[in-house]
Amino acid sequence: MTRVTLNQSGIVQRYIMKEGSTQWDLMYSTPKDLCDNYGQCGANSICRIYKSVICECLIGFIPRSQEQWSVLDSSSGCTRRTPLNCQNRDEFMKIKAVKFPDLINSSLEKSMNLEECKAECLKSCSCIAYGNSNFTSGGRGCLMWFGDLIDIRDFIEEYSGQDIYIRLADSEIDSMRKSSKKKRLAIITVLSTICGMLVLCLLYLSITWKKRKIIRGEDWELPLFDWATIATATNNFSEANQLGQGGFGVVYRGNLPTGQELAVKRLSKGSGQGLEEFKNEVVSISKLQHRNLVRLLGCCVQAEETMLIYEFMPNKSLDCFIFDKNNSTVLSWKERFDIGMGIARGLLYLHQDSRLKIIHRDLKASNILLDNNMNPKISDFGLARIFEGDEISAKTKRVVGTYGYMSPEYAIDGTFSVKSDVFSFGVLILEMISGKRNRGFSHPDHHHNLLGHAWLLWNEDKALDILDPRLKDCHVESQVLRCVQVGLLCVQKLSADRPTMSSVVFMLGNEGASLCQPNQPGFFVERSSIETMTILSNDIWHSQHTVTITMPEAR
Incomplete structure (x- = not known):
């Protein structure tokens, strides 16, 4: 039988009692994984290291603080969903192949078998679980726990752990049986x-x-x-x-x-x-x-x-607000800036902070959904790619996505990386500032797209001229200029010149941070007037959709 505790120095103490012995032998070890940390998931919960979210409440228990659990903080533990009635009508639910909980609030009756152990536990309302203390199946030895169950973990192989019987109210068991039958x-x-x-x-x-x-x-x-x-x-x-x-x-x-x-x-x-x-x-x-x-x-x-x-996102997608001039709701500069910061943080999570490194490959205004509070949510992961290990970039023969947001190296060579998403983000930022589509943009003095127009204005020290006319009287000049500069840094022609999303978040959120001067953007080539009209007519058709699903062909 094994007992695990944590000393004041943070070292795991592992005690072993051999069969027939009454003494605990002490061994020391360090945690092999998160579930080896004492009380990793709080009271009345179980740690399953092989699951994406390793902590979950025991059967019949619910989070003590749902708010904490929703942000993956399970330290508050779990509490019973249904109180015990303590009149011998309670029943027990078997949990297989687990490490027994901490033995501080437990008692051992070496002469009892499992049925006698159950009957003894039912006599006391404070007894909440029991198990066979003998490793040999069917052997005598009764362990009973009183109070919260702390430090239970699961094992993939059944022979690696022991079975424990958790006490639950009879109504809770009946509900589970009905649910199981329905399933x-x-x-x-x-x-x-x-x-x-x-x-x-x-x-x-x-x-x-x-x-x-x-x-x-x-x-x-x-x-x-x-x-x-x-x-x-x-x-x-x-x-x-x-x-x-x-x-x-x-x-x-x-x-x-x-x-x-x-x-x-x-x-x-x-x-x-x-x-x-x-x-x-x-x-x-x-x-x-x-x-x-x-x-x-x-x-x-x-x-x-x-x-x-x-x-469901009640405010639909971002393109409904920044491109639809008939929309009575105009996003203020503060709302646009906050939305841009939210998108940047979401991309940073995908590229760096999540368990998986994910390249979205189709970031655009119609794939940014807005909730009740206008918080942005990146959507449509149909074209996303997961990068394994130290993988930095990949190449495909079939280029899919949305023209106007694709980086040059992806549109031309099929090469994509986190810097491809950075390029798309830069396009999106410049669209949010100007209220104009990159591909649908037109100007009487030239035939550049929005990126080219922003680049020309930047070199003429007229970057503020790109600002959406609807924001002329309600913007922060320094923020607008910083966002234009960050946008141009993101859409630079060479992927190596573009910043990472961690740098983008830092540059946008820190007014005092120094910024590099951007180089020429990708696709800085003037179009003919015929090409511009064709793009405008195509973009009018695409703008009719309030929520888009990525097309399998590039467009």
Whole structure:
């Protein structure tokens, strides 16, 4: 039997009691992983090192402070969802293959077997768990715990740990049994439906096989919505509930019976590229948590239907505010600056601070969604790429994304890196300052795009002339100039010259920080007047969408 504690010096003390002995033998070790840290997840919780979020409450318990747990701070631990009734009607839930909790508030009865141990624990209302102290299955030895359970961790292999029985109110157990029964029925129903659909869809074997491979290829730990729930929430996918449309399908607004609002991204049937985007988006964003990234709530996969379920953004996307001159709501300079800072922090998280290094590859105004408080959320991860280990850049033969936001090295050679996203961010910042699209920009004196126009003004010390006329009387001049300079630094032709997102966040947030002089931007080539008119007409069509889904071809 093993007992683990932490001394005042922060060293893990591991005690071992051999079978037949009454003495604890002391051994020292240091933590092998986060779950080896004493009390890593707080009281009445379990640490699972192999999960993306390692801490979770024990069955029948809920976070003591949901606010702390939502930011991955589990130090406050968990508390019971349903109080014990202490009248011998309580029951026990078995948890397999765990490290026993701290033994400070425990007692040992060496002569009792497991059934006698259970009966003894039920006699005391303060006894909240019991287990077999003997490593040999079925051997005598009863351990009982009183008070909070601290420092439980899980093991992948069942033989690595011991079973513990957690005391719960009988009503809690009944609720779990009903829930388990419903889940089993739901699984049986889904499996039956899939089998039936496979028989009916033999002619579409290649598409079905792709979907099965995608579904089985990843452990997403993501809630699965059933088709009927989503159909009801979107009023059977009515046109009145449409938020936007793109190359992979349609986005709908939905409402659950609980009142929660959703954005449902429904992929087009028979779209092989849509399935790949579906997998890519789920794998990328399901493991990310940041206030400036749109939150993926779950997915729906049933027969030919494939859908992604997101949190609903009531203020739609950024392009609705900065490009739509008919919109009665004009973003103030402060709102634009705060939105820019939020986008920068979101990109910094993707490139550097998250568990995965992710290149978005399609950052643009229509992929920035705004919540009730106008906080920006980066969305649409269908084209995102995860970089492994020390990987710095990658190359593709199929360039996908949105012209006007693509970096030169990606648009021309197919090479992309974090600096590709930096270029897109620079374009977006200059668009937010000016209220003009990069590709849709026109000027009577030249045929440059917005980047070229900003570069010309910068060299003439007229950078403030780029400012959206609607902001002339409500802006901070020093901030505008700093943002223009940072934007031009981000869109420099050579990727090596562009700053990282950590530098961008620092430069934007610190007025006293010194900035380098930018070099010539990418695509600094004048277009013909015919090319300009063609771009303008194309961009008018794209601007009709309030929420976009990335097209599989460059545009």
